Amino acid sequence: MKYDFDMEIDRRNSYSLKWEFMHTGGKLAHTTRFLNENRVLPMWVADMDFVSPKPVVDALTQRAQHGIYGYTAPTQSFYNSVIGWMERRHGWRVGRQWICVTPGVVPALNMLVRAFASPGDRVLIQPPVYHPFYGAIENNGAEPALNPLILENGRYGMDITDLETKCKDPRVKLAVLCSPHNPVGRVWTRDELICFGEICLDNDILVVSDEIHGDLIYRDNVFTPFASISEVFSENSITCTSPSKTFNLAGLQTSCIIIPNPDLRSRFEKILQRNGLFGLGAFGAVALQAAYDHGEEWLVQLLEYIKGNLEYLEAYVVRYIPQLTVIRPEGTYLVWLDCRGLGLDKRMLKKFMLEEAGVYLDAGFIFGPEGEGFERINIACPRSILAEALDRIREAVGRFSSDGARQAP
Numbered sequence: 520m521k522y523d524f525d526m527e528i529d530r531r532n533s534y535s536l537k538w539e540f541m542h543t544g545g546k547l548a549h550t551t552r553f554l555n556e557n558r559v560l561p562m563w564v565a566d567m568d569f570v571s572p573k574p575v576v577d578a579l580t581q582r583a584q585h586g587i588y589g590y591t592a593p594t595q596s597f598y599n600s601v602i603g604w605m606e607r608r609h610g611w612r613v614g615r616q617w618i619c620v621t622p623g624v625v626p627a628l629n630m631l632v633r634a635f636a637s638p639g640d641r642v643l644i645q646p647p648v649y650h651p652f653y654g655a656i657e658n659n660g661a662e663p664a665l666n667p668l669i670l671e672n673g674r675y676g677m678d679i680t681d682l683e684t685k686c687k688d689p690r691v692k693l694a695v696l697c698s699p700h701n702p703v704g705r706v707w708t709r710d711e712l713i714c715f716g717e718i719c720l721d722n723d724i725l726v727v728s729d730e731i732h733g734d735l736i737y738r739d740n741v742f743t744p745f746a747s748i749s750e751v752f753s754e755n756s757i758t759c760t761s762p763s764k765t766f767n768l769a770g771l772q773t774s775c776i777i778i779p780n781p782d783l784r785s786r787f788e789k790i791l792q793r794n795g796l797f798g799l800g801a802f803g804a805v806a807l808q809a810a811y812d813h814g815e816e817w818l819v820q821l822l823e824y825i826k827g828n829l830e831y832l833e834a835y836v837v838r839y840i841p842q843l844t845v846i847r848p849e850g851t852y853l854v855w856l857d858c859r860g861l862g863l864d865k866r867m868l869k870k871f872m873l874e875e876a877g878v879y880l881d882a883g884f885i886f887g888p889e890g891e892g893f894e895r896i897n898i899a900c901p902r903s904i905l906a907e908a909l910d911r912i913r914e915a916v917g918r919f920s921s922d923g924a925r926q927a928p
């Protein structure tokens with residue numbers, strides 16, 4: 520079956536966070552700015568403007584038509600779907616007992632910090648990084664220990680010397696790895712993961728590997744689940760995963776937290792209990808199973824389409840907006856744009872994209888001060904929308920550059 524990713528679908532009036540809400544004055548507010556003729560184009564939060572695979576839509580439709588939506592719990596076939604996916608796609612053999620279900624990875628990260636770091640402890644992260652990592656740490660009384668990534672020749676890497684130093688701090692109890700990395704798009708190599716994992720082991724630091732983007736990998740790159748590397752890594756890690764990014768199911772709030780080590784697992788389960796979290800959403804369960812069992816064909820086509828979008832974006836920026844630089848992602852549908860060539864400070868840059876270009880991107884500084892001067896664009900949309908967004912940025916940059924030139928002495 521051939522899927523049509525070019526089709527534009529009206530997402531307004533569907534409670535869509537991406538198409539109906541915007542951050543203004545530090546708050547998330549319902550907005551009409553994406554509505555009118557000269558609408559702002561939303562290219563921010565990480566969900567896709569594509570319909571999920573047909574088997575998922577069919578399974579959900581059938582479930583909706585059943586008409587009874589009572590309490591739901593994961594069955595053996597639910598677990599088999601997760602296990603089958605991890606083994607087929609990533610060569611990782613997951614035990615049935617290792618899987619805990621949560622209503623999302625972000626809630627799980629918050630609970631993991633509560634379970635494994637006491638107030639005053641530190642949690643290592645690698646900025647610029649997915650901004651809710653900061654929230655998960657700070658909301659739960661811990662402090663971030665920062666090991667910023669280094670940008671060299673257009674590619675980000677880990678600063679291993681700094682990592683070794685930071686990990687020696689006995690207050691660091693947990694390290695949250697973003698793998699693949701949002702927003703810089705790195706798919707960590709096996710060697711990088713081994714290096715990271717060994718430093719953590721040497722310093723008694725538990726690794727939480729957020730692998731929510733692990734299925735969204737561009738050809739020629741290989742994603743390695745951290746826990747699959749060795750028995751010791753498996754015992755010293757917790758993996759956060761979900762079909763939500765892969766199959767566009769974020770609104771169904773179903774994720775799997777995989778914890779091979781029984782002691783760590785029972786500590787996490789206690790926190791789930793303390794939050795009264797058990798069972799799972801009826802639609803999330805159905806969608807996960809249909810996606811993992813029957814969604815592979817769709818995913819293969821999706822990755823081709825997004826790769827096409829990435830190539831379009833890269834060629835466009837080089838040709839028409841040389842003031843910007845695309846940091847080429849190896850995975851994820853989020854692209855990190857280096858906008859420092861515009862010479863705008865962080866607030867001006869955000870305002871420029873929104874007010875001058877009419878595109879709503881994620882401002883780089885929300886991922887940490889290391890992201891200042893950058894913007895994150897979500898390219899999981901029909902190419903026509905991406906093309907329109909780029910035309911708008913090009914025109915705005917053109918106006919800005921000629922105004923700037925006129926103002927120059």
Ligand SMILES: Cc1ncc(COP(=O)(O)O)c(C=O)c1O
Nearest residue numbers: 565623624625626649701731774
């Ligand atoms: C690295 C990372 N983790 C977690 C999430 C969100 O997870 P969830 O929707 O399951 O809470 C995202 C969404 O963008 C993400 O990029």
